[in-house]
Amino acid sequence: MEHFDLSLVNWSRAQFALTAMYHWVFVPLTLGLAFIIAFMETLYVKTGDEEWKRITKFWMTLFGINFAIGVATGIILEFEFGTNWSNYSWFVGDIFGAPLAIEGIMAFFMESTFIAVMFFGWNKVSKKFHLVSTWLVAVGANLSALWILVANGWMQYPAGMYFNPDTARNEMHNFWEVLFSPVAINKFLHTITSGYVLAAIFVIGVSAWYLLKGRNILLAKRSIIVAAVFGLVTSIFLALTGDGSAYQVAQKQPMKLAAMEGLYEGQEGAPLVVVGALTPGKQHDDDKDPYIFRIQIPKMLSFLGYRSGDAFVPGVKDIVEGGYTYVDKNGVEKVALSAEQKIERGKIAIKALADYTAAKDANDTAAVAYYRAILNDNFEYFGYGYLNNPKSIIPNVPLTFYSFHIMVALGFLFIGFFMLILYLVYFRQFKINKWILRLSILMIPLAYIASQTGWIVAEVGRQPWVIQDILPTVAAVSRIDSSAVQITFFLFFTIFTALLIAELRIMFKQIKIGPKEGGK
Amino acid sequence: MDMIKRIFRFYYEGFKSMTIGKTLWIIILIKLFVMFAVLKIFFFPNILKRNFKTDEERSNYVIEQLTNNPKK
Numbered sequence: 001m002e003h004f005d006l007s008l009v010n011w012s013r014a015q016f017a018l019t020a021m022y023h024w025v026f027v028p029l030t031l032g033l034a035f036i037i038a039f040m041e042t043l044y045v046k047t048g049d050e051e052w053k054r055i056t057k058f059w060m061t062l063f064g065i066n067f068a069i070g071v072a073t074g075i076i077l078e079f080e081f082g083t084n085w086s087n088y089s090w091f092v093g094d095i096f097g098a099p100l101a102i103e104g105i106m107a108f109f110m111e112s113t114f115i116a117v118m119f120f121g122w123n124k125v126s127k128k129f130h131l132v133s134t135w136l137v138a139v140g141a142n143l144s145a146l147w148i149l150v151a152n153g154w155m156q157y158p159a160g161m162y163f164n165p166d167t168a169r170n171e172m173h174n175f176w177e178v179l180f181s182p183v184a185i186n187k188f189l190h191t192i193t194s195g196y197v198l199a200a201i202f203v204i205g206v207s208a209w210y211l212l213k214g215r216n217i218l219l220a221k222r223s224i225i226v227a228a229v230f231g232l233v234t235s236i237f238l239a240l241t242g243d244g245s246a247y248q249v250a251q252k253q254p255m256k257l258a259a260m261e262g263l264y265e266g267q268e269g270a271p272l273v274v275v276g277a278l279t280p281g282k283q284h285d286d287d288k289d290p291y292i293f294r295i296q297i298p299k300m301l302s303f304l305g306y307r308s309g310d311a312f313v314p315g316v317k318d319i320v321e322g323g324y325t326y327v328d329k330n331g332v333e334k335v336a337l338s339a340e341q342k343i344e345r346g347k348i349a350i351k352a353l354a355d356y357t358a359a360k361d362a363n364d365t366a367a368v369a370y371y372r373a374i375l376n377d378n379f380e381y382f383g384y385g386y387l388n389n390p391k392s393i394i395p396n397v398p399l400t401f402y403s404f405h406i407m408v409a410l411g412f413l414f415i416g417f418f419m420l421i422l423y424l425v426y427f428r429q430f431k432i433n434k435w436i437l438r439l440s441i442l443m444i445p446l447a448y449i450a451s452q453t454g455w456i457v458a459e460v461g462r463q464p465w466v467i468q469d470i471l472p473t474v475a476a477v478s479r480i481d482s483s484a485v486q487i488t489f490f491l492f493f494t495i496f497t498a499l500l501i502a503e504l505r506i507m508f509k510q511i512k513i514g515p516k517e518g519g520k
Numbered sequence: 521m522d523m524i525k526r527i528f529r530f531y532y533e534g535f536k537s538m539t540i541g542k543t544l545w546i547i548i549l550i551k552l553f554v555m556f557a558v559l560k561i562f563f564f565p566n567i568l569k570r571n572f573k574t575d576e577e578r579s580n581y582v583i584e585q586l587t588n589n590p591k592k
Binding site for chain 1: 530531537544551552560566578582586588
C-alpha cells in the first residue's frame with residue numbers, strides 16, 4: 001500500500017471519527033429523552049395532574065438544549081463524504097443517497113414541524129394534539145436514526161445491490177433487502193436502545209442531584225420512577241439486541257468478532273472472555289499467549305455466535321490463513337479462502353474492471369462480456385485487491401477488545417443499576433441512601449462512555465473496510481492534500497469543543513435553575 | 521389566508537415568549553452560518569462536483585482512481 005498517502009488516510013479517518021463521536025454525544029440523549037418526555041406527558045394527560053405537566057416541561061427544556069446544540073452536527077459528516085471520501089461517495093452512490101434523502105425529508109417534516117408544537121403549543125393546541133406532537137417528535141427522531149443506521153448497516157453487510165461497472169457505482173436492486181438487512185435492523189435497534197438507556201440514566205442522575213440538594217423532591221422522585229422503569233425495560237432489550245448484533249457479526253464479519261474477543265486461534269466450543277487483559281504486541285503469527293489473564297465462560301462464544309456450544313469460531317489467524325469451513329449467506333458450506341487468495345481474487349476483479357472499461361472504449365463487445373463475467377465472479381473480493389499484505393485485514397485488536405468489554409460490562413452494570421433503583425424506590429430507601437444518589441450522578445458519564453465504545457467496536461472492528469470486503473478505507477479517500485484535512489480536523493475540534501462546552505454550561509445552568517413555577 | 525396568519529402568529533408568539541430558547545437560537549444560527557457559509561464554501565467542496573461537469577466524467581475519474589491504484 002506504499003502508493004497510498006497513509007498520512008492522508010489517517011487524518012481523514014481521525015477527522016471522521018472526531019466528528020462522528022462528537023455528533024454521537026448529542027444524538028442518544030435526544031433519542032431517549034424524547035420518549036421519556038412523551039411518557040411523562042401521557043401521564044399528565046391521563047391524570048390531569050399539573051405536577052406531571054411541570055415535570056414534562058422541565059425535561060423538555062433540557063431536551064431542547066441538547067437538540068439545539070446537537071442539531072445539524074451530523075451534516076458535517078456529509079461535507080466530509082464529498083470532500084475527503086469522494087471515491088467512496090461515488091462508489092456507494094444510490095445506496096447511501098436514498099436512505100439519507102429519506103432521513104432528510106423525515107427529519108425536516110416530522111421533527112421540525114412537531115417540535116414547534118411541542119415547545120410553543122402549550123395552551124394553544126388541545127392537550128391531546130400536543131401529546132400526539134410530542135410522541136411524533138420522539139418517533140420522528142428515531143426514524144431519522146433508522147435511515148442513517150440502515151446506510152451504516154449496508155456498509156457492514158452490503159445487501160440488495162449490484163455493482164455497475166459502467167458508472168463505478170453500487171446500485172440498489174432491492175430496497176427492502178437494504179432496509180430489512182438483519183445487520184441494519186439489529187444495528188438500528190441496538191443503537192436506539194442505547195440512547196434510551198443513556199437518557200434514562202441522565203434523568204435519574206439529574207434527579208438524584210436534586211434529591212442530594214433537597215430540592216424539587218416530587219419532580220425528582222417521579223422522574224426517577226419513569227426513567228428507571230423505562231431504563232430497565234430498554235436495557236434488557238439492549239442486551240438482547242446486542243446479542244442479535246454479535247450473532248450477525250459472527251456470520252458476516254468474523255474478523256470483527258475475533259478482534260472483539262482477542263481470539264487468535266479458532267476453536268470449537270470457544271469460550272467467552274468476561275474479563276481479561278491482552279498481551280501487548282501480540283501478532284497473529286507468533287506463539288505468545290494472547291491474554292495476560294482472562295476469566296471466561298466455556299463454550300459461550302460458540303453459542304452466542306453460532307447458536308451451538310460446539311460450533312467452530314475462527315480466530316484472527318484462521319481468517320488470515322483460511323482453510324476452515326463456514327456456511328455462506330446462501331446456506332452453502334464452504335472452505336474459507338486465505339487472505340492471500342482473496343487478495344489475488346480482488347486484484348483479478350480490479351484488473352477486470354480496467355479491462356472492461358478499455359474493451360468498452362474500443363467497442364469490443366465480446367471482450368466487454370468476458371471481462372464483465374470475470375468481474376462479477378470476483379467482485380465479492382474486490383476490496384482485497386487494494387491490500388498487499390494479508391495482515392492488512394486485521395483491525396486494531398486491543399482497541400476493539402477493550403472497547404467491546406467496557407461496553408458490555410457497562411451494559412450489564414446498567415441493568416443492575418436500574419433494578420437497584422427500582423428496588424430502593426419500592427422500599428422507599430432511595431432518598432435516604434446518599435451513596436446511591438452519588439452513584440446515580442456518576443452513572444451519567446459512564447453511559448456516554450458505553451455509548452461511544454459501542455461505536456468504536458462497530459467502526460474500528462470492521463477495519464480495514466469502509467464497505468465490508470468491497471472497498472477498503474485506503475481506496476475510499478479523495479486524493480487531496482493531507483494538510484488540508486489536518487487544518488479542518490483542528491477546526492472541527494475547536495468548533496465541537498466549543499459546542500460541547502456551551503451545551504454543558506447551558507445544561508448545568510438550567511438544571512441549577514430547575515423547573516420554573518411551583519412544585520413540591 | 522386566515523390559516524397562514526394563525527400559523528405565523530403561533531410561531532411569532534412562540535419565539536417571542538422564549539427565554540433560554542433565545543440563547544439557543546443564537547447558537548444555532550452561528551453554528552449554521554459557520555457550517556454553511558464558512559466550512560462548506562471554503563473548506564469542504566464536493567470534489568467530484570467541482571472538478572467535473574458530467575456524471576460520465578465523474579465515473580471515468582473514479583474508475584481511473586479505482587483501477588490505477590493497484591497497478592502503481
